[in-house]
Amino acid sequence: MTTPEPTNVPVKIRTVVTERAPSDISGLENETIDAALPGRTGSRVEIRDLSAFYGSHLAVTGVNLIVEPTEVTALIGPSGCGKSTVLRCVNGMHLNTPTGRVQGQVLIDDINILGKGVDPVLVRRNVGMVFQRPNPFPTMSIYDNVVAGLRLGRRGRRTSEYDDIVEVSLTRAGLWPEVKDRLKAAGSSLSGGQQQRLCIARALAVEPRVLLMDEPCSALDPISTLVIEDLIAELKASYTIIIVTHNMQQAARVSDTTAFLTVPGLGQAGALVEIGPTSRIFSNPNEKATEDYITGKVG
Numbered sequence: 001m002t003t004p005e006p007t008n009v010p011v012k013i014r015t016v017v018t019e020r021a022p023s024d025i026s027g028l029e030n031e032t033i034d035a036a037l038p039g040r041t042g043s044r045v046e047i048r049d050l051s052a053f054y055g056s057h058l059a060v061t062g063v064n065l066i067v068e069p070t071e072v073t074a075l076i077g078p079s080g081c082g083k084s085t086v087l088r089c090v091n092g093m094h095l096n097t098p099t100g101r102v103q104g105q106v107l108i109d110d111i112n113i114l115g116k117g118v119d120p121v122l123v124r125r126n127v128g129m130v131f132q133r134p135n136p137f138p139t140m141s142i143y144d145n146v147v148a149g150l151r152l153g154r155r156g157r158r159t160s161e162y163d164d165i166v167e168v169s170l171t172r173a174g175l176w177p178e179v180k181d182r183l184k185a186a187g188s189s190l191s192g193g194q195q196q197r198l199c200i201a202r203a204l205a206v207e208p209r210v211l212l213m214d215e216p217c218s219a220l221d222p223i224s225t226l227v228i229e230d231l232i233a234e235l236k237a238s239y240t241i242i243i244v245t246h247n248m249q250q251a252a253r254v255s256d257t258t259a260f261l262t263v264p265g266l267g268q269a270g271a272l273v274e275i276g277p278t279s280r281i282f283s284n285p286n287e288k289a290t291e292d293y294i295t296g297k298v299g
């Protein structure tokens with residue numbers, strides 16, 4: 001069977017990825033996120049022969065991987081192998097890095113989001129990102145933090161719609177019971193773990209299909225880490241999740257699929273060594289390099 005060629009047509013991003021016509025995407029009037037969530041699933045992500053550069057420096061090359069909806073895929077590997085760079089290609093952020101350049105494709109539901117003419121704002125709306133350090137807007141209230149992404153470029157939404165979205169997003173991020181009585185308090189008044197869940201709520205508020213997490217627990221204590229891991233397990237029913245982690249136990253706990261990347265030699269670009277079910281990668285990897293890394297012999 002031949003695979004249909006992906007297209008770079010921006011209008012398709014609007015209709016397929018967001019499932020809204022171009023004229024509808026400026027707002028969700030008469031619709032709450034609540035109504036949009038039941039029964040939804042994430043998007044399929046396919047990375048095809050991806051190479052990413054910083055200027056002339058080839059950071060990572062030849063990456064091919066498929067992430068199925070409702071799965072968590074972990075990217076693991078030694079420092080500098082290109083995990084974060086690959087992640088930032090999946091929402092096009094790498095192209096915003098000064099000197100950032102790519103070859104290859106990142107298909108989201110068969111649309112190449114790295115193609116010419118694709119609207120980066122629409123891509124970001126469909127591919128949310130949570131960073132290593134919780135980064136709520138410090139002077140904004142908890143409420144305003146959640147709707148910050150929605151307010152960008154959108155006018156005319158009723159306050160009650162924002163209220164619904166704030167409650168649904170904070171509930172899905174597992175934070176609502178802890179903050180529902182102090183939504184006007186500053187985001188920075190929360191603990192580190194709560195701030196990270198606030199950032200997850202902010203990412204969910206714009207209804208992404210894919211959620212990227214770059215070491216989301218590395219700045220958190222063990223209890224907050226477990227809370228986020230439980231949350232990831234719940235969210236995967238509705239979102240495609242890709243997580244970068246240095247923590248092997250965490251990769252084993254939260255992911256269905258694991259991709260191992262490494263730098264084959266000094267001065268060389270990072271590359272994908274193997275990808276497979278997490279249980280196999282951690283018990284019976286195909287490649288010696290993978291085994292050496294997960295058993296702590298190298299890396």
Ligand SMILES: Nc1ncnc2c1ncn2[C@@H]1O[C@H](COP(=O)(O)OP(=O)(O)OP(=O)(O)O)[C@@H](O)[C@H]1O
Nearest residue numbers: 054057059077078079080081082083084085086097
């Ligand atoms: N902004 C940048 N400018 C130039 N080179 C960069 C930049 N960011 C990353 N690199 C280089 O790209 C390569 C891959 O970096 P990347 O951060 O993606 O690796 P990583 O596997 O996520 O590392 P870590 O686990 O340490 O976070 C490295 O050689 C790094 O030095």
